[in-house]
Amino acid sequence: MSILLQHSNNYLLHTNHIQSKMSVAASISSIATVRFPNCRRHCFRASPSLSLRIMAQFSSSAASTPPSRSEAAAVEPKKPPKLPWLIVGLGNPGKKYSSTRHNVGFEMVDAIAEAEGIALSSVSFKALVGKGFIGDAPVIFAKPQTYMNKSGESVGAIVSYYKIPLQQVLVIFDDLDLPFTKLRLLPKGGHGGQNGMRSIIDHFKGSRDFPRLRIGIGRPPGKMDPANFVLRPFTKQEREELDFTLQHGIDAVRILLLEGFNKAATFVNTAKPLEQCS
Numbered sequence: 001m002s003i004l005l006q007h008s009n010n011y012l013l014h015t016n017h018i019q020s021k022m023s024v025a026a027s028i029s030s031i032a033t034v035r036f037p038n039c040r041r042h043c044f045r046a047s048p049s050l051s052l053r054i055m056a057q058f059s060s061s062a063a064s065t066p067p068s069r070s071e072a073a074a075v076e077p078k079k080p081p082k083l084p085w086l087i088v089g090l091g092n093p094g095k096k097y098s099s100t101r102h103n104v105g106f107e108m109v110d111a112i113a114e115a116e117g118i119a120l121s122s123v124s125f126k127a128l129v130g131k132g133f134i135g136d137a138p139v140i141f142a143k144p145q146t147y148m149n150k151s152g153e154s155v156g157a158i159v160s161y162y163k164i165p166l167q168q169v170l171v172i173f174d175d176l177d178l179p180f181t182k183l184r185l186l187p188k189g190g191h192g193g194q195n196g197m198r199s200i201i202d203h204f205k206g207s208r209d210f211p212r213l214r215i216g217i218g219r220p221p222g223k224m225d226p227a228n229f230v231l232r233p234f235t236k237q238e239r240e241e242l243d244f245t246l247q248h249g250i251d252a253v254r255i256l257l258l259e260g261f262n263k264a265a266t267f268v269n270t271a272k273p274l275e276q277c278s
Helices: 002-013 021-031 047-062 070-076 103-113 148-161 195-203 236-259 261-269
Strands: 085-089 122-124 127-134 137-144 169-175 184-185 212-216
Touching: 070 122, 085 103, 085 148, 103 137, 103 169, 103 212, 103 236, 127 148, 137 148, 137 236, 148 169, 148 195, 169 195, 169 236, 184 236, 184 261, 212 236, 236 261
Parallel strands: 085 137, 085 169, 169 212
Antiparallel strands: 122 127, 127 137, 184 212
């Protein structure tokens, strides 16, 4: 009988890969029906004490074995989805204002969206809207159709609906106080006399803590009224220079969303002038 017990123990020692009590019980059951040719009886029944010792051995082994990657992943809590960035370009709707200085915010948003393969094909919240991703960052593009001085009505509604933190609202607009085609990325600030930005700040309950990308359009020549100047179209040479600036803005926004504000600000604010890059 001791020989039979030894055979049984040797067999069980080779089943250490079994990791559950049910599997162990099944193994014990299979041993109980093994035929031994030299035994008068055709089967061997393991004693209750032996079964308990085997169960204890496998329970201890299973407890000391760390969970596999798949098991660990199954118990890990799911991360909440990322909140989108809202990238807003300011301008005025209609052909009358197309390709004018006051609409460079629209042009920049169009350039970024096109580069990323995102179409601004839907109308909601009083804006032309497009949704997609830049890298793994979800993004919403918006071009308010309210006219410049009521831009906040559209932007405020989008931010409220999607619960977007102000730190992820990038507003792109024209700036008379910057040299033509000069870009400036700032983490916050005032409206600088720009009526669209004034409206947005009002709808943010006075908060100015949101990033903005300013595009320089230069000062009006002579004594020209700034209101007339911002509605002037670009010359052929100005258009070529602006196209270079738009490409620079595309790169800046990618860095902002994927690598953070500081790297994007360094890239934009320390950029070489156009004449040094040609």
